[in-house]
Amino acid sequence: MGNSNLKLQEEKYENVMKKFKFKESLQHSQLGMVRVYTLKDDNKYSIFEFHKTATTSEEAKLMLAHYKNRKSYNNDYLTQIFFISEQHNQILCQDQTQFIIIGEHFYNNIQNEMKNYLSKNYSNTSQQFSETRLWQIVFQIVNACTYLEKNGRNHGEIKSKNIYLHPDQSVKLIEYNFIYGSMNGYQKALLLNDFQYLSPELLKEVRAKNSSPNVDFIKGDVFALGLVLLELASLSSCEQYYDWVSKEVHIDKIIKANDLLLQRGYSTLFTNLIYQMISEVAIRPRFTDLNEVLSHFENEINNNVDFYSKYQMRQSHQFNIQNSIYTQPYQRPGHINQAQSIYLPNGSF
Template sequence: MFLLLFVTFFFFVFCVSHCLLLLFYLAFFSKLYISFFSYIMLDLLLPTIRNTCEKQNVYMNYGYKFETVLEIMTSNSEIHLVKSLNTNEIFISKVYDLYGINENDLNSYMNELHIMKKLENCENIVKIVDFIKKNDSLSFIIEFCNQGDLYSDILRRKTNNEYYSENEIFNILNQILNGLSFIHKNGIIHGDLKSTNIFIKDDKIKIGDFGISQKGSNKNLGTLNFLSYESIKLNKTNKLSDLFQVGCILYELVTLSSPFSANNINDMIRLFEDKNYKNYIIKNISSFYSIQLVNIISKLLSLNASDRLEVISNYNISRNEDAKINCSNKLAYV
């Protein structure tokens, strides 16, 4: 009996001690695992933390506060949201990383800066208010358009099955033409007009994104489905090519969809050279809109570039009583 009690007691002590030892090992290795995991996470986060601190320091030195990264455009360019330390006004900072770039890219960035500075006095063009040049980066501080871009507004309307009224469309057209006239009078071809590059601030339309814009004819072709026939054939854009892109934007406004969805240049050429091209353009435009508006869109999207000049030259902005902007009836396209 005594022997049985002794064996039972010994077995109990053995089990308890091993359980305690197991718990000790579990606690020790759990802490080790947590510490290791924390180290890995910290190692991953440190570049981001350092990067954020660097952004803060750069902007603070020039009177701005870094808020957040809005968009990473390419491997060497980002869009930041910044705030003025003096006025608390919000701005957009378009940042280019200059480390390791070639001379052509640098010239392109400086060309964009020069063009934006030249066009800063038109109310229908996104204004550049400042720029920051560091050894390894170039930042354009531009006005923040609080209502986003026109494409986002078109998508919202499409989701809600809400079409633009004709007065709204003419008002948008008037403002785009006002900005484009100013651009062309300064001898500049935008080259990439599309709804994602048309911005809205306090209900005012503003043309932006001059990344491929040039003085004179422009050999930098823009977005495929916004290229005119002659741009594709001649491999360059001009003032009348910009008007074709205005036609594409108008088409989006009346149909809430893009006029073209080609996958490559050959697809675009086949569409342009189809004998039913003109009917293709107007068939999706609702009868809700006037013949005048349909004619403007049809002429702006014409393969004959002179049709675009004619329809805009004859377009009298003052006929639209709801237009809220004063523009010249004759625009500088020749």
């Protein structure tokens, strides 16, 4: 009854953990129940530890391959796994394999940063996210999501509370299938009725109760990121633009809210970026497209240089999206021309 045989890496695990001290157990919004430890020499640095059990040898092989593959990911803005322990146990004559996964843990997130601004008198424009800060955030998220896209994955649940902050204020992401077998945001909305920043095409599939939608989930993540940027700049939750009972999103209200960002001092370059992210799926960019455009501004973004005020739209920002399939389903979809997109000296994507 419970004869345990800890074969692999117990000593290595102990060697890793002796550098840390236990702080608390907590319910992580994406990882579930985790144990958090801090570095003995620097309590600002934290790690998480969670346990997952495979009940068959085949599941154990798949699970180990999954975590080893994720451990190999090398991107500055993705949360890192740095240790995997595999322990074999025999319980009631049944062989089980338990995995202990250890990685970076971050207490703070973008939602908390937003709440800090909301706690102040943000009628003063100084009490809001600076545009340079928002360009850093979008650049880092796009960088991480481009890496996932190139590795055949997507984030799957972009929202402000899932965008974590390193102590140096850079972002850190955890994609939905960081944990083997996890559900993405679409599945949570469909099966659990859990609110997500879903795009119109994904909401249509939820209404149809389609468990296997033939939809571009990368572009769904781009839409969600557009809403997160609008949320941060406006300091107002984008949940208000959804009717979650009927599973619809009011694009016209999102456009009006984005227009108001100009009154808060944000540039047309920034508002147009959001417009493109929330445009209809046929013309919405993927992360690789966005990354290509933002790479032109990488040095300015990383060095807090105001580059955005030099690039202005040459036409009204109330572009064809308002006459697109979102509001007039039987019309030919609108197009965003070069003058209405992120304008670069050598053209736009």
